[in-house]
Amino acid sequence: MVNKYGSNLSGKELMLFHGTSPENIEKIHAKGLNRSYAGGHGTAFGRGVYFARDANYSGRQRYSPPDSRGLRYMYYAKVLVGEYTQGNPNMIVAPSKNSGNPNETYDSVVNDVAKPSIYVLFQDYEYYTEYLITFK
Numbered sequence: 001m002v003n004k005y006g007s008n009l010s011g012k013e014l015m016l017f018h019g020t021s022p023e024n025i026e027k028i029h030a031k032g033l034n035r036s037y038a039g040g041h042g043t044a045f046g047r048g049v050y051f052a053r054d055a056n057y058s059g060r061q062r063y064s065p066p067d068s069r070g071l072r073y074m075y076y077a078k079v080l081v082g083e084y085t086q087g088n089p090n091m092i093v094a095p096s097k098n099s100g101n102p103n104e105t106y107d108s109v110v111n112d113v114a115k116p117s118i119y120v121l122f123q124d125y126e127y128y129t130e131y132l133i134t135f136k
Contacts (some may be wrong), residue, residue: 032128044108047092052118054117082108
């Protein structure tokens with residue numbers, strides 16, 4: 001994205017939340033988030049990795065189920081959302097911005113273009129988990 005937008009990523013790089021199951025923690029620590037596992041909790045806006053603006057969304061039991069001790073987990077991640085458009089369940093990659101140039105694609109898709117709270121990313125290099133949050 002630096003090649004695309006230069007060093008000014010203002011508004012294009014966000015800190016967002018990603019809920020996960022306890023059994024995924026070691027895999028995520030070893031290999032990072034992997035879009036190949038997309039769809040475990042729905043694909044309303046595409047088959048990518050989902051991030052939420054609000055912790056209370058990612059912290060829902062559906063996305064952050066408790067372990068045997070009642071602990072739940074979510075990541076706080078640096079996400080390069082770039083330019084986005086409305087997502088839909090059939091998307092497996094971000095759509096083209098220009099029908100004349102299919103290689104010019106959006107960087108992510110969202111639940112609501114006017115006021116996004118859910119972001120879906122399709123490229124593994126567009127996000128980085130910085131913190132694991134453990135809560136009850």
